[in-house]
Amino acid sequence: MLRGVANVRYHTSDLEAAKRWYTELLGIEPYFNRPEYAEFRIGDYSHELGLLDNRYIGMLGGHTSTDDGPGGVVAYWHVDDVQQTFKRLLSMGATKLEEPRDFGEGFIGATVVDPFGNVLGIMDNPHYVDVLSAQGTD
Incomplete structure (x- = not known):
């Protein structure tokens, strides 16, 4: 059923800062950019690491971390x-x-x-x- 990682999505309240941080960490720029979302292709299998602006999470029916700490x-x-x-x-x-x-x-x-x-x-x-x-x- 599960054949591999298709996308890992992280949430952020500051998309531009998150893009800069992950660009520094990964050594590459995002290959896909929208005002609400950016995506990097990384690793041996070009897995997708996505960054989603928190403002758009409610529109997708999702949630972020709780007051008790990181979630997910x-x-x-x-x-x-x-x-x-x-x-x-x-x-x-x-x-x-x-x-x-x-x-x-x-x-x-x-x-x-x-x-x-x-x-x-x-x-x-x-x-x-x-x-x-x-x-x-x-």
Whole structure:
């Protein structure tokens, strides 16, 4: 049923600031821009990371974080070095949510909250690397 990540959408009350922050983090400009939404293609499979202005969420029937903290699911993005990426995210203004930890069997992950209130998960995922190796694209 689920065949892969089609799009991960983060919400922001300042779209322009979010675009600048993610452009710096990713090293690329968004490939798709609208006044309410921007999108980057990233990683080995050109996954879509979208940024949606909070003003448009109600029109879509969605919601953002609650007063109790960030809401929604955690999408973990594969990275080669969790510790280094975690440090970089914190240096760029992200807030620690879960420090890097070993989930077992080679899976290491961490989460931060970006400056716009979204949970951003990072993970060294051996399965991801295995799939790349099997396809000869590592």
